[in-house]
Amino acid sequence: MKRIAIGQLQQETNTFNPRPTPRRDFEDYGWAEGDEVVTRYGDTDELAGFTSLPELFGESIEWVGLTRVKELAGGPIADAVVDEVVAGLRATLQSQAVDGVLYSLHGALASPTRPDVDGYLLSVLREIVGPAVPIIATLDLHANITRAMLAAADLLVGYHTFPHVDHESCGRRAAKAMAGFLRHGKGHRVSAVKLPMVVNAKGFATNGPLMAGIYQQLAAAEANGALATGVFMAQPWLDVPELGWTLYQAWCGDQPPLDFTALSEQCWEARLHNARSLPGPDEIADEALRLPGHPVVVSEGHDATNSGAPGDSTRLIAALLRRDWPEAGALSYCIDPAAVKRCHETGAGAEIKLRFGGEADPFSEPLECVVKVESVGEIVFVHNGHAGHNLRVNMGRSAVVRCGSVTILLAERKGLGSTPRLYETAGLDPRCYKFVSAKSPEGFRHDYAAIGAHFLYCGAPGCAWEQIGQLPFEHANRPLFPLDDPASTLAASWAWQQNLTK
């Protein structure tokens, strides 16, 4: 019988979103301590894979539940939330010894005073459990790997899919490695290389022509015995030191499984994929009108709640309102708690002059128009798809309003912008509309694959602007593509390489 600590602290932080993320936003996704981590959340996300450890190890496991908290993406996490999670795990682990730690992180989590919360949390874990106890962290493929994370964790196990649909298998890969450590001990090697580049996610799907070959190499290396391999593409809207892609591998024996020189070159070439700017809202709206069939599903990437933007940009909605839409019309959504409150007060059926959007998003203005309140309700659903496995999403109260041929779903709190379930939960059928907005840079293609007639990408200034170099970075190490144009991966002296024995 072994005692394994298990926990989760996840958010993809967007440091350009001026609205910080309070405790309440984490509570929306469930806040669990102690036994509830496994009894309530043991079949969600990476924890669903962690909990396969008993069958992989061949012995029963006593779980020691550390805090489980999650919020998909948003502005910097409140320092108080980090302090509370860390105090909780200190209290739990200082009162009882464990044989290992399995922890689910995103890898791009920042608070106002801590640019690398993931590295900080792993360092605290290491300080408490000491050097011998294995610590394995799982990470989103958009993690920004830091030297602190590499130093503190024995193994970093990242998603191999984008859109992200391998939460459970990622957790299982971590559990398998933990079973090996418990049986045979550590003693493995870790190597990681930082590349001075970030990219907008468009076109970087791991099953697409640009990246599929790279991720197939990772899977093949793990099938041949590597402990873990990763190409971490880094959340780009994260203005912190050490920002950039990271190649990662961990193995036993002499020969590293991956040729990092060749892999670096392949990744470096890929950086140029999104060099051209995307069409703006008016161009996209016109193109959608020209295309036959429906729905035309449009990435509103500049305001992607999936990338941590506030979800209340009005740039695209304003372009929709300037046009007449066929079929059931155009469908979009906007996060605005004050507008939702107003609609709930007036009730369904009322016609009101409504001001909405453009409050948190620094790149757009509020809109004001006469709308009919079609319905009021709330948006709560269980998500299985890109970015969640059995994940309960709670976006608070909602209202559906209509202005001409444009239907807008208003929600109190941000959530998944990449799934049609968002609209369906509010009683809207995206299949009937000519135009449907998804606040997601790329992952929406997975969840809309079955219903989308066409997929377009809209560009505009926003907290997740695809023209990353236009945003006011202050803390990222330079040079960094596309803020700068380093001549090669070696042209950035800050971009480290780490070789460690664990």
Ligand SMILES: [Zn+2]
């Ligand atoms: Zn991601």
